[in-house]
Amino acid sequence: MFFFLDSEIRQLAYNLFPGGNKPIGVLVDLFSITYEIRKNMEKRSREFGLSYGQYIALCVLSAQRDEMSSPSALAEKMGVSRAAISSMVISLEQEGFINKYDDPNDKRGVFVSLNDKGRSKIQQMDPFFVGLASRLMSDFSESEICQFQTYLSRVRSAFEDVKGSRLTDSREEREKWCED
Known part of the structure; x- marks a missing residue:
């Protein structure tokens, strides 16, 4: 938009x-x-030698049971296309951060898993990203952070409700916001 x-x-x-x-x-x-x-x-x-999406893919894999996932499940969890995850998987495997295995139940399917080099990369990058989040939120109290999370959840929920529908603001709604 x-x-x-x-x-x-x-x-x-x-x-x-x-x-x-x-x-x-x-x-x-x-x-x-x-x-x-x-x-x-x-x-x-x-x-650090990765794209932000690759870092997130490694983090998502690390949070999975057995640190393993199918590429399509990984794409769904990350909110990206299968094509995007496919190229990420290829580059992460080439760089040696993940291992790829054939699915024994489906000849066309594969699984990817995090390996030691991938875990090490996450541990190397995490301090920066945790530090960034801490710095960004340092002026907020714990209560304000919880409120902020609540507001963002409400925006996300409202977006889910309207996603894909045709939206038009009525004149009354526009005027209501302009009165304040």
Whole structure:
């Protein structure tokens, strides 16, 4: 929808709605900060020799029972396409971070598992990402962090409810937000 990333473009987005539109403003800010965080995490992951997606794939594998998964289950857990996970699996296997096994029950199927080199890479990268999260949330109390999590869960739930449906704001709803 909106990927207004620099301040001039964000201001333009706010100006598109006479009187302001608080939900749009919040989404623009949310998209902007998540984009910047993701961009930084991608850059930092590259310094460790992986893409951010590859790091997440290793983390997801480490959380699985037996540290093993099918690529399609891994794609579903990560919210990415099978094509994206396929190329990730190929590169992670080539780099030696995972092992690939044929599925004994399905000749076309495979499983991937985390190996020692993959576990070591996670341990190497985790301190940076844990530190980043701690720094980003350091000005928030524990209660505020819990509230923030609740708000994000509500946004996610609302998004799940409307995903794929055609949305239009009624004039009354727009005016309600502009009165504040």
